[in-house]
Structures are given as C-alpha cells and as structure tokens.
Amino acid sequence: MPTDTKRVRGPEASQSPSLFVSKPAAAPPSLGTRADGRRWGQVDVRPLFVRCGLVSQAKGSAYLEAGSTKLLCGVYGPKETERKDETDMKCGRLTTDMRFAPFSCPERGSWIQGSQDKDLSQMLHESLQPAVCLQKYPRSQIEVNVMVLENSGSVLAHAITCASLALADAGIEMYDLVLGCSIRQDGDSYVVDPSYTEQNSCSSVDSDNQGNLTVAFLPSLNQISGLQSDGEMTEETLTAGVRTCIEGCYKLYPVIQQALAKAVRRAAPPPSES
Amino acid sequence: MGWESPPGISAQAQPHRSPGSCSPRPRCSRCRSPPPPPRFRRASRGRWSVWKLQPRAELPKTGLGSREQLCGRRDNKTPQSQPGSVSLAVCVCVCLARLRWVRLPAPVGRVLAPSGTRSIMATVRVSEAEKVYILHGIRDDLRVDGRGCEDYRHVEIETDVVSNTDGSAKVTLGHTAVLVGIKADIGKPTPLIPNEGYLEFFVDCSANATPEFEGRGGDELGTELSNTLYKVFNNKHSVDLKSLCISAGEHCWVLYVDVLLLQCDGNLYDAISIAIKAALFNTKIPKVHISADEEGAKEIELSDDPYDCVRLNVENVPCIVTLCKVGHRHVVDATLQEKACSVASLIISVTNKGTVTCTRKVGGGSLDPESIFEMTQAGKRVGKALHAPLMKLLRQEESLGKKRQKVGFLG
Amino acid sequence: MAAGFKTAEPLEYHRSFLKENCRPDGRELSEFRTTTLNIGSISTADGSALVKLGNTTVICGIKAELANPPVEGPGKGYIVPNVDLPPLCSSRFRPGPPGEQAQAASQFIADVIESSEVIQTEDLCIERGKLCWVLYCDLMCLDYDGNLLDACIVALLAALKNTQLPDVTISTETSAPEVNLEKRRGLHIHKHPVATSFCIFDDSVLIVDPTAEEESLATAQLAVVTDEEGRLCSLHKPGGTSLSGEKLQECISRATVRQREIQKLINKVLHSVKTDQ
Numbered sequence: 001m002p003t004d005t006k007r008v009r010g011p012e013a014s015q016s017p018s019l020f021v022s023k024p025a026a027a028p029p030s031l032g033t034r035a036d037g038r039r040w041g042q043v044d045v046r047p048l049f050v051r052c053g054l055v056s057q058a059k060g061s062a063y064l065e066a067g068s069t070k071l072l073c074g075v076y077g078p079k080e081t082e083r084k085d086e087t088d089m090k091c092g093r094l095t096t097d098m099r100f101a102p103f104s105c106p107e108r109g110s111w112i113q114g115s116q117d118k119d120l121s122q123m124l125h126e127s128l129q130p131a132v133c134l135q136k137y138p139r140s141q142i143e144v145n146v147m148v149l150e151n152s153g154s155v156l157a158h159a160i161t162c163a164s165l166a167l168a169d170a171g172i173e174m175y176d177l178v179l180g181c182s183i184r185q186d187g188d189s190y191v192v193d194p195s196y197t198e199q200n201s202c203s204s205v206d207s208d209n210q211g212n213l214t215v216a217f218l219p220s221l222n223q224i225s226g227l228q229s230d231g232e233m234t235e236e237t238l239t240a241g242v243r244t245c246i247e248g249c250y251k252l253y254p255v256i257q258q259a260l261a262k263a264v265r266r267a268a269p270p271p272s273e274s
Numbered sequence: 275m276g277w278e279s280p281p282g283i284s285a286q287a288q289p290h291r292s293p294g295s296c297s298p299r300p301r302c303s304r305c306r307s308p309p310p311p312p313r314f315r316r317a318s319r320g321r322w323s324v325w326k327l328q329p330r331a332e333l334p335k336t337g338l339g340s341r342e343q344l345c346g347r348r349d350n351k352t353p354q355s356q357p358g359s360v361s362l363a364v365c366v367c368v369c370l371a372r373l374r375w376v377r378l379p380a381p382v383g384r385v386l387a388p389s390g391t392r393s394i395m396a397t398v399r400v401s402e403a404e405k406v407y408i409l410h411g412i413r414d415d416l417r418v419d420g421r422g423c424e425d426y427r428h429v430e431i432e433t434d435v436v437s438n439t440d441g442s443a444k445v446t447l448g449h450t451a452v453l454v455g456i457k458a459d460i461g462k463p464t465p466l467i468p469n470e471g472y473l474e475f476f477v478d479c480s481a482n483a484t485p486e487f488e489g490r491g492g493d494e495l496g497t498e499l500s501n502t503l504y505k506v507f508n509n510k511h512s513v514d515l516k517s518l519c520i521s522a523g524e525h526c527w528v529l530y531v532d533v534l535l536l537q538c539d540g541n542l543y544d545a546i547s548i549a550i551k552a553a554l555f556n557t558k559i560p561k562v563h564i565s566a567d568e569e570g571a572k573e574i575e576l577s578d579d580p581y582d583c584v585r586l587n588v589e590n591v592p593c594i595v596t597l598c599k600v601g602h603r604h605v606v607d608a609t610l611q612e613k614a615c616s617v618a619s620l621i622i623s624v625t626n627k628g629t630v631t632c633t634r635k636v637g638g639g640s641l642d643p644e645s646i647f648e649m650t651q652a653g654k655r656v657g658k659a660l661h662a663p664l665m666k667l668l669r670q671e672e673s674l675g676k677k678r679q680k681v682g683f684l685g
Numbered sequence: 686m687a688a689g690f691k692t693a694e695p696l697e698y699h700r701s702f703l704k705e706n707c708r709p710d711g712r713e714l715s716e717f718r719t720t721t722l723n724i725g726s727i728s729t730a731d732g733s734a735l736v737k738l739g740n741t742t743v744i745c746g747i748k749a750e751l752a753n754p755p756v757e758g759p760g761k762g763y764i765v766p767n768v769d770l771p772p773l774c775s776s777r778f779r780p781g782p783p784g785e786q787a788q789a790a791s792q793f794i795a796d797v798i799e800s801s802e803v804i805q806t807e808d809l810c811i812e813r814g815k816l817c818w819v820l821y822c823d824l825m826c827l828d829y830d831g832n833l834l835d836a837c838i839v840a841l842l843a844a845l846k847n848t849q850l851p852d853v854t855i856s857t858e859t860s861a862p863e864v865n866l867e868k869r870r871g872l873h874i875h876k877h878p879v880a881t882s883f884c885i886f887d888d889s890v891l892i893v894d895p896t897a898e899e900e901s902l903a904t905a906q907l908a909v910v911t912d913e914e915g916r917l918c919s920l921h922k923p924g925g926t927s928l929s930g931e932k933l934q935e936c937i938s939r940a941t942v943r944q945r946e947i948q949k950l951i952n953k954v955l956h957s958v959k960t961d962q
Contacts, residue, residue, distance in 0.1 A: 006783045008795050010765035014752035014819045017851055019465055020864040055828045056740035057775040057897075068728050072827055074773040097772065097780055102823040103730035103746025111769065111783075111823075119501035123634075130618075130640035145773035145780075147827070149744065150727050208629055210509070218640060225640035227620070229633045230505040235654045238630050239647050246643060 007111060016107050034191060034198065036067065043247045045181065045193040048255050050162070052169040052263035060170025062259075064162040067195060068152040073162045075170040078140035092137030096125040098146040098159055105151045106196070120156055127160045127180070127216035127226030133173040142172060153195040157182040160216045160226065165256055169263055176221045177256060181248035182214040183241050185233055190241065192248050209237045215245035219253050400614040408615050409601045417605065417612065424656055426607045429548065431664075432681050433556040433671055441557025444683070445549040448609065449539035454531065454549040458559045460574065461528035463519065471518025471526035473507055475500040477533040477546070484538050492535075499533070499546065502594075505632040506547070506623040511590045512631060513554070520562055525574060527559055540609045543621050547594035548664065554591055555668045558583040592623040592631045593664070595657040597649045599641060604649050606656050620649045624657025626665075696902050703890050710739075710896065715939055717894045720947070722839070722954045724847045732848025732872075736840040738894065740830035742774075745840035747822050747848050751862060754810060754817040762809020762817035766794040768824045768837055775829035775897070790833055793921055794824070794841060797910050801878035801918035804845060808873055811853050816862055818850060831897040834908050834921070838880040843951050847958075848872050876912040878919075879947045881940035883907040888926045893939060909940040913948060 038044040046067040055061035058074035065071075081093055098121045102109045124146065132142070144167065146159045157180030164178035184194035187209055191198050199212060211231020218225055224246075229238060400408070408418055415422050427448035436442040439455035446452075463470060477499040479492025486492070507513060518527040531553070533546050561577040561584055577583070598608035598616040605612055608619070617639025623632040633650065635641065641649075671678060691698045691709075702709050712718070718739030727733035730746035754761055768790040770778045778784060783791070798804070809818040822844065824837050849869035856863050884895040884903035895903060905925025910918040917937060922928070 004782075006788050007767050008765055008791050010763050010819050010821065011752040011755065014750035016750055017853065017862075017864040018866070020751070020853075020862045021866055054742075055773065056830055057828060058773070070727070072773065076772075076776045079776075099771065101744070101746060101825055102767075102821065103727060103733065103748050106729055108748040108750060108821055111767065115497050115501055118497050122498055122501075126636060126638070129638045143772065145771065147771060147773050147825070150729050152729075208511075211631075213633075221640075222643065223640035224635070224643055224646055227633055227635040227641075227646065228505075230508045230631070232509040232511060232625075232629050232631050234629050235650050238633065238650055242643065242646060 004112075018106065034195075036195065038191075040191055041189045043192050043244060043251065045248050045251050048252060050165060050256060050259040052165060052259060053266070058166075058170070060166045060168070060172070062162050062166035062169055064158055064165070066152075066154070066158050066193065068150050069155060069158055070149040071146060071155070071158055071162045072149060073144065073146045073159070073166040075142065075144050075163075075166045075172065077142040077170075078137045078172070081139055081141040090135065090138050092132075092134040092139075093141040094125060094129050094132055094134060094144065095141055096121045096128065096144045096146070096163070098124050098148070100148045100151060100155075104148045120159070123156055123214075123226060123228055124159055124163060128163055128167070128178055130223065130225040131164060131174050131176050131178045131218055132167065133175060136173050142167070142170075151196060153197075153199045154180075154182045154193050154214075156180065156214050156228070157193070157216075161252060161256060165260060168260055176218040176223075177253075177260075178216050178218055178225055179249040179252050179256065180214060180216045180226070181245040181252065182212060183244055183248070185209050185211050185213065185231070185237055185241055190244065192244060209233050213238070213241045213245060215242055215249070217246055217249040219249060398610045398614055400611055404611065405615050408612055412600045412603050412605055412612070415603075419609070421607075423603055423605045424652060426544075426660075427609075431548070431552050431667060431671075433552050433668065435680075435682065440559060441553045441555075443549045443552035443556055445545050445552065446537075447539075447541060447545040447548070447607065449537055450541055450545045451536040452542070452545045452549045453534040453536055454546070454553040455534070456553045456557045457530045457532070458557065459528050459530060460520065460525050460562075463523060463526040468523035469519050470515040471520075471528060472515065473504075473513065473529045473531055475503040475507075475531045475533070477503070477535070479535050482537070483535045487535075499542065502543070502621065502632065502634060503531070503533075503546070503550070505634070506592055506594065507631075509631050511625070511629075512592055513590075514587060517584070517586070518559075520574065521564055521572065524572070529554075529557070538610070540613050541596055541607045543594040543596045544607060547592065547623065548660075551588055551591045551593060551664065552668055554586050555588045555672075557586055559586070560584075588668075589665070590625050590627070592625045593657050593660045594621055594623045594632075595653040595660070596621050597653050599639070599645060599649070604645070604652060606652070620646065620653065622650060622653035622657060624654055624660075626658065626661035628654050628658045630654065695898065699886070699899065699902055703886055703892070708892065708899075712894075714891065715893045717943065717946075718896075720839070720950060722843055722950055724843050724951075724954050724958050730844075731850065732844045732846075734840045734843035734847060736836045736843065738832055738836045738839075739896065740828050741826070741832055741836050742828040743824055743826050743833070743836040743840045745822060745824045745837070745844040747820055747844050749848070749850050750819045750821065751811075751816060751853070752819045754814060758806070759814035760810050761806040763819040764795075764798055764804060764806065764809070764822060765819060766798060766822040766824065766841065767791050768794060768826070768833075770826050770829065770833075774826040778829070786833075789923070790824075790837060793834060793908070793919075794822075794837055797838060797878055797880070797919050798841075801876045801910065801912055803842065803874060803876050803878055804872060805875060811862070812855055816853070816855065820845075820848070829897060831895045831900045832882050835880045835882050835894065838878065838910065839947055839951075842874075842877060842879070842947075843954070845872055846874055846951060846955060876918075877944070877948050877951075878910050878912045879940070879944040880908050880910045880919075881936070881943045883909070883936055883939075885926055885928065891932060891936065907936060909936050911937065911940045911944050913944060915941045915944075 033039055049065040051063050053061055054063045055074045058076055060075040062073050078092060099113055099117050100109050102111060128144065144163050146163055148155055160178050160180030168174060168177060182193065184191045184198055211229055211233050213229040215224060216226030411417055412423060430446045431443060433443045435444045436455050440458045441456040442454060444453045464472065477496040479487040479496050481488040520526055531550060535542065561582050563575045564572055565575060566572050595606060596619050597604040597606060598613055598619040600612055600616045608616065618635055618637035618641050621634045621636060622630055624630055699709065706714060721737040723735040725733060726735055727746050731749045732747040733745060735744045752763065768787050769783060770787045772778050772780045809820065811817055822841055824840060826833060849871055852865040852868040854863050882894060884892050884899055885905040886892060886903055888904055892899065900906065906923065907928065908921040912918055
C-alpha cells in the first residue's frame with residue numbers, strides 16, 4: 001500500500017479493541033421486541049429529526065437524524081460543468097459523493113474512499129436522478145455531498161431522503177421528493193429501518209430468507225427510483241419487502257414535508273409577519 | 275445498419291430491416307407462452323451459429339424457406355460432430371466483421387440516452403426513427419434481431435481457456451465477450467469470520483472492448499460491476515465458503531475472480547455471471563495437508579498431483595438476469611440499441627432454486643412498483659430456466675476430457 | 686445597494702466598516718463569534734465533540750485502537766490528528782486527497798499537541814514495548830466560514846476530555862490483551878491549549894476570529910496558542926505582512942483571555958453532560 005504523505009500518519013498497523021473483548025457480547029434479542037423497543041414485522045421507522053439549511057456555505061443542505069444515524073448533506077450548484085468532454089450538453093449533470101467519517105462506524109474507517117462508498121454514491125445517484133429536472137439545467141452540474149457522521153444502520157435509505165431534502169432546499173427543480181426506506185429480512189419476519197447490529201446480524205436459523213433491501217420511492221408519482229437488495233430471498237418475500245418499504249416511505253413523507261415547509265417559511269417569511 | 279453476416283447466408287435468414295425505411299413489419303400473432311429455455315452451446319470450431327440469430331420456428335414465413343432448413347440443420351448438429359472445416363480466411367473475415375460492428379458509426383440524430391447518465395456503459399446513439407421501430411417491435415414481442423422479449427441471444431461457453439489460472443471460462447453472448455479467470459491463493463481469513471474463505475472480484479474493462487474504456491474510462495463501470503458481484507455472492511448458499519477454510523483464523527483459500535471484458539454488446543451482467551459460474555465449475559483447488567511439527571508450528575503442504583484437487587459445488591451459484599424496461603414491456607438480454615431506448619433496468623440474480631440473491635435498479639429512470647413486481651417475476655422465471663441447460667453443458671464439456679476440441683480466441 | 690457594493694468592492698466595503706471600529710457582521714474588532722459546544726454526540730466514537738464558531742462547524746471524533754509502540758519510544762503511544770475539509774463544507778474544496786490547507790491544519794494540530802503536551806504519550810502506553818493505544822483524532826469541517834484552526838483546537842480538546850478508553854489487561858497465560866468495554870476511564874489532560882486566530886487588514890488593523898471572507902481579503906494571518914498558565918505553546922504566522930512586537934504582545938494577551946473563556950465553556954458543557962447521566 002502506498003504511504004499517505006498528505007496526512008499525519010500513525011503506526012503501520014493497529015487493531016480495534018473490540019477484537020480482544022474477553023466477554024462475549026450479549027445474547028441477540030429474541031423475536032418480538034427489538035433493542036430500541038420497536039417491534040418485529042411492523043412498519044416501525046425510527047423517529048426522524050430533519051432540518052434544512054445548516055451548512056451556510058452550501059446552496060442547500062439538510063441534516064437528518066434517525067435513531068443514532070446522523071447524516072449531513074450539502075448541495076452545491078448548479079454551476080458550469082467541469083467535464084467538457086461530455087457530448088450531451090442539453091441536460092445538467094448530477095454528481096453524488098457519499099462518504100463516511102472515519103469515526104462513524106464501530107470499526108474505524110479510512111480517510112480514503114473505499115469501493116463501498118463509491119457503490120453507495122452510485123446508488124444515491126441512480127435514486128436521485130429520476131427526480132431532478134436535469135433538462136432545466138443545461139451545461140451545468142449539481143453536486144450532492146453526503147457525509148455520514150454516525151452509522152447506525154439504514155444509511156443509504158436515509159442518505160437518499162436527506163439528499164432529496166437538501167436538493168429541494170437548494171431550490172433545484174424536482175418532480176418529487178425521494179424517500180428511502182430499508183428493511184432487513186430475517187426468516188419469516190422482518191425489521192424496518194434496521195440498526196447497525198440488526199443489519200449485520202445473522203440469526204442462527206438456516207433460513208432461505210435473509211437479506212437487506214433498500215427502496216427509494218417518489219411518493220406523489222408512485223415510482224420506485226432505486227432498488228437494491230442483497231442476501232437471499234424468495235421472489236414473494238422480495239415483493240412483500242418492496243411493499244413494506246413503500247409503506248415505510250409514506251410514513252416519512254409528512255415529516256419531510258413539514259421540515260421543507262419550515263425551511264421555506266424561514267427563508268421567505270409570509271408577508272403578514274413583516 | 276444490420277447484422278454482419280457470412281456472405282450469402284443470412285440475407286435470407288434475417289429480413290432486412292433498416293430504420294426509416296417502411297419495410298412491412300412481420301407481425302407476430304402468437305400468444306404468450308413460457309419462454310423456451312435459452313440455448314447454450316459449447317464453443318466449437320465451425321461457429322456458424324453465431325450468425326444465425328436464435329432462429330425461431332414461430333417467425334412468420336416471409337417466403338424464405340431456407341430459414342426453416344437452416345434451423346433444422348443447426349439443431350440436429352451436435353457440437354462435436356460439427357466439422358472443423360472453416361478455413362482461416364473465414365476466421366479472419368469473422369474478426370474483421372466484428373470489428374466493423376463495434377465501430378459502426380452512430381446514426382446522426384437526437385441523443386436518446388437517458389438524460390445526464392454517466393457514461394458508465396458502452397452506449398450507442400439511436401435515432402428517433404430507430405427508437406420508434408425498436409419500441410413498436412418490442413410492443414409486439416418481436417425484437418430487431420427476431421427474438422421474443424424473454425429470449426437470450428446465442429450463448430457460447432468454453433471453459434479452461436487460460437492455462438495459468440485455476441479455473442477459467444470464456445463466454446460470448448451475442449457480440450458480448452467476457453473472459454473470467456479464477457486464481458486460488460492462500461490468504462488470511464478476515465478476523466470477523468475466521469472459519470471461512472472469501473472471494474475477491476475484479477472487473478477489468480479492456481480498451482479493446484470500446485475506446486471509452488481507454489485510460490481510466492472503464493474504472494467506474496468496473497467498480498460498479500465488481501460491487502454488484504460482491505452482493506450477488508453475499509449469502510450463505512451461493513458458494514460454500516467454509517470449504518475454503520484451511521485452518522480457522524490462520525489460513526484460507528481466497529478466490530480471486532478476474533473478469534475481463536473483451537467486447538461489449540449489451541448485457542454485461544448476464545454474460546459475466548454465466549462466465550463466473552462456468553469458471554467456478556472449472557476451478558480446481560489443490561488439496562492441502564496440514565502437518566504440525568513437535569513445536570506446534572504448522573506447515574502447509576500442497577499436493578503435487580494436478581488431479582488431486584478439490585472442486586467447488588456450483589449448483590447454487592446464481593445467474594444474473596438483466597431486464598430492460600422498454601416502453602411498457604421489459605426485455606431480457608438487451609442489445610446496446612435496445613438499452614439506449616430504455617429508461618431503467620433491473621438486475622436480478624437468481625439461483626437454481628429460484629431464490630433471488632441480489633436485485634438492483636440501474637439506469638437513470640424510475641419504475642412503477644407494479645412493473646418491478648412483474649420484472650422480478652419474469653427475472654425469476656428466466657433465471658431459473660437458465661441453470662439446468664448451463665449445468666448440463668458444463669458437465670458435458672467436462673466429460674469430454676482430453677478429447678475436447680480447444681477453440682481459443684480466434685476460433 | 687449595500688449588497689451590490691459588497692460584491693463589487695469587497696475590500697472597500699470591509700474598510701468602511703473597519704474605519705468605524707466595527708465589522709460587517711456587527712462585531713467589534715476583538716470580538717469572537719458565538720461559540721457553541723456539543724460533547725459526546727457520536728456514540729460510535731470513543732470521544733467526540735462538535736464546535737460551532739458562528740457558522741464554522743468542526744466535528745472531532747476520537748477512535749482508540751491498539752498497536753505496537755514505536756521503536757524509538759517503547760514507552761509511548763500515538764496520537765494521530767488529521768483534519769479533513771470535505772467538499773461538503775465549502776465550494777472551495779474539491780473531493781480527493783487533502784489539499785494544502787487541510788495538510789497545513791493537520792500539521793499545525795500535530796505540532797500543538799506535541800509542544801503543549803496536552804496529553805503525554807507515555808500515558809497511552811499499556812505495556813512497555815508491547816502494547817499501546819493509538820488515538821486517531823479525526824477532525825472534519827462541516828461548514829467552512831473562516832477560523833478553522835480555533836474551532837479545530839477547541840473540538841480536539843473537548844473530544845479528548847470526553848474520551849473514555851476501555852480497560853485493557855494483558856493476560857498472563859497467553860500474553861494476549863483482554864479488553865473490557867464496560868470498564869472505561871478518562872484520559873489525563875495535562876494542559877489546555879486554546880488557539881486564537883487574527884487577521885491583519887491593510888498592514889495595520891488587527892481583527893480576531895475572521896470569517897471566510899475576511900480571511901480571503903486580509904494581508905496576513907496569525908494564530909496564537911496559549912495554555913492555562915498563559916504560556917505560549919505555538920505561534921503560527923505563515924507569511925504575509927509584518928507585525929510589530931507590540932501588536933504581537935496585544936495578540937498574546939487577547940489569546941490568554943480567550944483561553945480562559947474556552948476552558949470555562951468546556952468545563953461547563955462537560956459538567957452538564959455528567960449531570961444529565
């Protein structure tokens with residue numbers, strides 16, 4: 001591995017203390033209730049806190065907190081496109097960059113963007129693009145930067161919601177908001193909006209249905225703009241999972257709408273107040 | 275535009291259709307029936323089949339009786355009995371024709387690629403008239419090359435093509451060509467799962483495939499493909515990772531799966547997954563013996579005998595099916611032209627039991643929930659049907675042993 | 686009208702304010718923006734703090750890992766501070782490896798840690814020559830509106846004070862470390878260095894806590910780091926116009942006042958965090 005001369009370097013190798021824990025972790029919670037009190041098999045998303053306009057330098061920004069998952073998104077642009085080689089100048093370009101702060105996960109991450117981050121950026125791009133009216137921004141690009149401050153599961157789903165809110169806050173013309181929701185299928189039951197441990201847990205039951213599913217949904221157009229699943233599921237489970245995610249998205253919708261309305265009211269107070 | 279074809283034959287096999295010209299469209303009147311299982315064949319020296327694009331008995335007769343004959347003749351032939359009589363001249367001809375295909379100048383016209391997409395896939399430009407033509411054809415379940423909506427193009431597989439890998443396969447799907455090599459190496463298991471080996475994927479987009487991949491141009495597509503492959507294999511049943519463990523926490527086999535894209539003509543995902551399955555089937559991991567000396571230090575001995583090896587069970591390795599939404603329908607195994615007409619596709623990887631291991635929406639458009647459900651259903655149906663003939667063919671090729679005729683890259 | 690003047694002649698705009706001994710945002714020349722501090726908000730980190738200095742926001746997360754001690758100091762541990770300026774925080778930063786400013790900031794923080802002895806690396810040693818802690822202090826700017834260094838140092842200091850390291854014992858039989866995540870202890874903070882940044886306008890006017898715009902218009906910048914005993918830990922003046930010794934004395938005395946304010950703030954926030962629990 002090439003040495004990183006642009007950062008303060010630590011020792012060549014270091015290990016996380018969690019690898020040397022003497023006592024095994026607590027037993028996984030039984031079916032029924034989850035660690036945070038929500039129930040299995042129910043569309044029970046974590047309470048959401050969203051706020052627009054926290055980054056003063058960005059055109060639009062949004063901060064989202066769901067459980068302890070914390071995300072910040074900033075939108076810059078539209079500005080003149082950097083890549084002149086693009087032949088298609090009739091439409092704007094949307095660029096997405098999603099990264100994790102090194103301290104955001106239980107295991108320390110690297111500063112260098114890994115292939116997982118790139119994959120998530122790509123998924124974010126594919127989920128947001130159908131909602132943005134790019135034809136209104138010829139020869140320009142819109143940059144979406146998402147920073148994960150704390151990863152407590154369902155990061156991609158919340159990043160999608162947060163980014164679409166930031167785009168709306170930046171005044172970028174859109175067809176619809178994009179909402180994200182994810183579930184973890186485990187055997188016959190599922191958990192909505194899984195936490196980090198739930199997402200990576202593996203029940204000992206050797207069941208066929210086990211996996212994560214993330215859906216990005218345009219609520220007023222009733223369109224799915226992003227879909228990603230891994231693990232192993234039957235087709236019926238997958239279909240049911242997508243329906244559950246859509247239901248979860250509808251639960252988020254009023255919260256996001258309110259946050260957006262609040263941001264607009266703050267930016268331009270109604271004439272009666274002034 | 276049109277398909278390159280060996281002189282004299284396929285002008286009959288394929289009714290000439292050119293965009294813009296109002297040739298009478300052959301109407302397909304048949305009703306929906308379950309898709310015929312995709313046809314695989316072993317790569318063999320006389321590869322006429324490449325040029326005959328999935329002949330279909332259902333195609334309306336247009337007075338070209340020869341098509342029926344051609345179909346019959348080809349179907350009766352077994353790969354082994356095919357004479358290796360194609361002269362070198364024809365081979366060269368074939369190569370030239372292919373090159374020409376790739377470099378075919380794009381028709382001048384409006385760009386129809388979905389707005390603002392990254393140039394992640396080798397794309398072609400399609401004019402408005404061509405688009406309408408393709409769309410109408412798909413509406414009537416008849417595609418430009420004569421296939422139905424759920425039919426694959428011709429697939430050719432050859433395993434054991436690269437001698438210095440532990441397993442390799444070359445797959446051509448239409449004009450898409452993919453080479454997969456698998457190297458087994460002894461590595462350290464990840465600290466979190468000490469009793470399993472693991473797979474590493476790397477996709478190399480050769481600039482041979484399309485000039486867009488020159489320099490770092492193919493990197494983005496390469497990471498996208500390899501990331502998806504990780505997801506496809508991220509489950510307990512695809513590959514028995516426990517069998518790759520040598521000694522828990524210390525040594526395990528790491529399978530480096532290297533994918534090389536030789537030619538892009540749409541549907542890379544499916545071609546790659548078939549090639550990986552074939553290469554995994556072909557992979558021979560040497561047997562190891564662990565001996566401990568009196569101080570407790572372990573020593574790993576590799577077996578010298580090339581036949582003393584472990585084979586992987588690939589029964590559960592999934593195949594990827596890419597469904598392209600074109601108009602109101604979806605097509606399997608889209609060509610680049612068809613891809614240019616579609617707003618979004620859905621990738622589904624299906625095991626032989628019909629379980630889905632990975633799904634992903636790609637492309638710049640969005641899809642209706644109902645059509646996603648339809649597409650998953652179709653994907654499962656098509657994917658499930660893919661496995662049996664593929665396994666049969668792989669076993670057949672294996673059973674040939676040394677009698678197998680090697681074709682290589684120019685054949 | 687004023688907005689047009691500001692865009693067309695930013696320097697003249699600022700000068701007209703400075704002439705009246707005030708600044709465009711209503712502050713006096715030696716007045717800091719409101720500083721807010723949030724400690725321990727990131728549960729995945731061993732210690733964390735978020736600092737807001739006006740609009741400028743910096744978050745610091747500390748992760749502790751185990752490693753072999755350095756060969757040159759078998760009784761020592763490591764502190765690895767890194768500052769990142771992601772494209773999120775301002776349009777002036779590009780994605781990719783850290784730029785010049787981020788590299789300079791990382792080096793400055795590393796120098797301050799070393800010269801002020803905020804933590805003695807000997808405290809991080811678990812067993813001499815065998816095992817020690819590595820404290821990865823990752824600082825990330827979330828909103829860049831000038832005065833990055835002050836915000837970074839405050840965030841770092843607060844996060845270090847918040848850090849709780851798990852208990853490690855070395856088993857006598859296997860000589861492998863055993864970690865007890867439940868039993869944790871805080872770090873011993875020896876000194877409390879605090880940075881105060883100044884900008885010099887037109888070779889003469891000194892202003893404290895510059896915004897991004899003031900930074901770009903200033904002719905020189907200066908950062909003074911002092912600890913609670915009023916001792917100077919570090920002084921950073923990268924080029925620019927010259928400064929008289931008198932003025933420098935002025936800066937240092939302003940910095941000592943600022944140090945006391947910040948230390949009070951950190952203690953207050955730490956106290957409120959403790960009483961909450």
